[in-house]
Amino acid sequence: MNRKSYSYHMLGLNILSEIELMCAVGTLEEYDVRIIYDTVDIECNQYQQYSNYFAINDNEFVCDIRDVAKYKITGGNLIQIDLYDKADMELVKVYLLGTCMGVLLLQKGMIAIHGSTIVVNNQAIIITGQCGAGKSTLSTALRLKGYPILSDDISPLTMVESGKVMSVPAFPNQRICHDTAIKLGIDTSKLERACSEDFKYNLDISKEFMNHPVELFGIIQIVPEIMEDVVLTELTKYEKVELIKSNIYCNEFYSRMNYRPSYFKSIIDLANNIHTYRLLRPEGEFTVERQMELIIDVIARYGTGGKHEN
Numbered sequence: 104m105n106r107k108s109y110s111y112h113m114l115g116l117n118i119l120s121e122i123e124l125m126c127a128v129g130t131l132e133e134y135d136v137r138i139i140y141d142t143v144d145i146e147c148n149q150y151q152q153y154s155n156y157f158a159i160n161d162n163e164f165v166c167d168i169r170d171v172a173k174y175k176i177t178g179g180n181l182i183q184i185d186l187y188d189k190a191d192m193e194l195v196k197v198y199l200l201g202t203c204m205g206v207l208l209l210q211k212g213m214i215a216i217h218g219s220t221i222v223v224n225n226q227a228i229i230i231t232g233q234c235g236a237g238k239s240t241l242s243t244a245l246r247l248k249g250y251p252i253l254s255d256d257i258s259p260l261t262m263v264e265s266g267k268v269m270s271v272p273a274f275p276n277q278r279i280c281h282d283t284a285i286k287l288g289i290d291t292s293k294l295e296r297a298c299s300e301d302f303k304y305n306l307d308i309s310k311e312f313m314n315h316p317v318e319l320f321g322i323i324q325i326v327p328e329i330m331e332d333v334v335l336t337e338l339t340k341y342e343k344v345e346l347i348k349s350n351i352y353c354n355e356f357y358s359r360m361n362y363r364p365s366y367f368k369s370i371i372d373l374a375n376n377i378h379t380y381r382l383l384r385p386e387g388e389f390t391v392e393r394q395m396e397l398i399i400d401v402i403a404r405y406g407t408g409g410k411h412e413n
Contacts, residue, residue, distance in 0.1 A: 106121045106139075106140065107121070108120065108121055109121075109122075109123050109124065109127075109129075110129060110130050110131065110132075110134065111124060111127035111128060111129060111130060112127075112128050112129070112130035112132070113127045113128060113272065113273055113274045114204060114208065114215070114257070114259045114271065114272075114273055114274075115213065115259050115261055115271035115272075115316075116135045116136050117130050117132045117133060117134045117135050117136070118134055118135070118136045118137075118138060119134040119136070119137050119138070120137075120138035121138060121139050121140050122138055122140075122184070122195070122196065122199065124196065124200070124274070126200075126274045126275060126276030126305075126307075127274045128272070128274065128275065128314055135180060136179075136180050136181070136182070136207065137180065137181050137182070138182045138184065138199070139181070139182070139183055139184070140183075140184055140185070140186070141175075141183040141184070141185060142183075142185055143165065143173035143174065143175045143183050143184070143185035145158065145165050145167055145173060150163070150165060151359060153355075153356065153359060156168060156169075157356070159356060159359050159360060161360075162177060162178055162210070163175065163176065163177050163178075164176040164177075164206045164210070164356070164360075166198075166202065166203075168198055169187070170187050170189075170190065171186075171187060171190050171191065171194050171195055171198060172184050172185060172186045172187060172190055172195050172198065173185040173187075174198065174199070174202075174203050176203055176206050176207050176210065178210060179207055179208075179210035179211035179212075180207075180211075182199065182203050182207060184199065200257075200274070201256070201257070202353060204257065205257060205352040205353035206353055206356060208259055208352065209351075209353060209356065209357060209360060210360070212363075212365065212366055212369070213259055213260070213261070214259070214260045214347070214351065214366075214369055214370065214373060215257050215258060215259040215260065215351065215352040216229050216231060216257075216258045216260065216322060216347070216350050216351065216352060217231060217256065217257065217258075217350050217351070217352045217353075217354070218230050218231030218232070218238060218256070218258050218322070218350065219238060219239065219242035219252070219254060219255045219256060219258065219277075220252065220253040220254045220258040220270050220273075221242055221245045221246065221250050221251070221252055221253070222250060222251040222252070222253060222313055222317050223245070223250050223320075223398065223399055223402045223406075224399075224402050224403060224406055225317065225318075226317065226318055226319070226320035226402060226406045227253055227270035227317040227318065227319045227320060228319075228320050228321060228322070228323060228398065228402065229258045229270065229319070229321070229322045229323070230242045230323050230325065231322060231323070231324050231325070231346075231350045232324050232325035232326065233326075235327075236324075236325040236326060236327055237325050237327065237384060237391070237394075238325050239255075239279055239280065239283050240283045240286060240287065240391055241325065241391055241394055241395070241398075242255070243277065243279055243283060243287055244287055244391045244392075244395060245395055245398075246277070246308065246311050247287060248395065249311075250311075251311055251312065251313040252277070252308055252311050252312055252313065253270055253271070253272050253273065253312075253313050253317060254270070254272060254273030254274075255273065255276065255277040255278065255308075256273075256278065257273055257352050258270060258273070258352075259271050259273070260319060260373065261316070262369070262372060262373070262376070266376060267318050267319075267376070268318070268319040268373055268376050268377055269316040269317065269318060269319060270316060270317050270318075270319045271316045272312070272313060272314050272315065272316070275307065275308050275309040275312035275314075276305060276306065276307065276308060277305075277306040277308045278303045278304065278305060278306070279303060279304055279306060280303050280304075281303070281304070284304060286389060286391075287391075291304065294306065319377055320377065320378060320402055320405075320406050321377040321378030321379055321380065322346060322347070322350070322377065322378075322379045322380075323335075323379075323380045323381075323382050323398060324346055324350070324379070324380070324381050324382065325382050325384060325394075326381055326382065326383050326384070327383075327384055327385075327386040327387075328383045328384070328385070328386060329385075329386055330383060330384075330385050330386075331385060332385065332393070333382065333383065333384050333385070333390050333393045333394055333397060334382070334383045335380050335381075335382050335383075335397045335398070335401060336380060336381050336383070337378065337379065337380050338379045338380065338381060340374065340375075342379070342381075343374040343377075343379045344370060344371065344374045346379050346381075347370050347373055347374055347379075348370060378401075378405060380401065382394060382397070382398070
């Protein structure tokens with residue numbers, strides 16, 4: 104059966120997809136990745152079982168999201184999707200653009216950080232942190248202040264011949280939770296629910312979206328603490344590497360996919376070419392204005408040239 108295909112450029116890849124992705128940017132270039140509807144048979148004896156839903160071997164990754172779809176990612180260039188009856192298509196896309204694309208980037212040997220990327224003074228900054236740390240609130244607040252956004256939640260990186268690290272665009276869509284919207288004064292009555300399974304909203308950010316790579320200034324990790332004021336501290340070289348490793352998108356699968364030493368070398372090279380900071384914020388207090396002030400100031404001071412060393 105012939106199906107219509109759509110061409111997109113996102114996450115640094117040209118993609119030919121049988122699923123229409125309204126949030127993606129179109130392209131006419133030759134594709135690197137195909138996304139197709141196909142039958143996915145999961146025979147567990149072929150794979151290393153990770154959980155009840157995920158299984159892995161050297162070149163393949165399969166997952167079975169009950170009542171949504173079965174997915175198979177192969178060789179960093181093919182995603183097969185086998186839908187369950189009456190699947191919520193928005194939820195199908197959530198897993199496709201999240202877990203599936205994260206695993207595909209790992210298969211390609213590309214580093215992608217779990218965080219949102221904002222552009223300040225023509226340099227990209229990735230905001231990361233544990234669930235509930237406040238990364239979505241901070242990145243959304245910066246976007247609302249007029250700073251362009253490159254990605255939400257998944258931030259792929261590439262290194263060019265000059266040694267510069269480039270942050271590449273994801274797609275012009277942002278998912279924010281209800282609490283974040285309320286804190287930032289966003290009218291939720293005009294927002295579209297992201298999917299039936301969680302209380303998040305889809306935001307069309309095409310007007311603030313930057314659709315070309317931007318040099319990466321660094322990564323900022325948000326950590327809530329019991330304290331009185333916001334503190335921004337630069338990390339040591341060892342802490343840099345640990346921060347990157349622990350915030351690789353889909354890092355729960357990273358150690359199970361038999362990665363070559365070249366991937367770890369890429370992490371070291373990344374750590375040597377960017378700034379990394381830990382932003383401690385008072386737990387339970389709304390300090391986003393102060394957080395933005397410190398971030399904008401540090402990029403203004405150190406974002407025009409070489410790195411200061413610890």
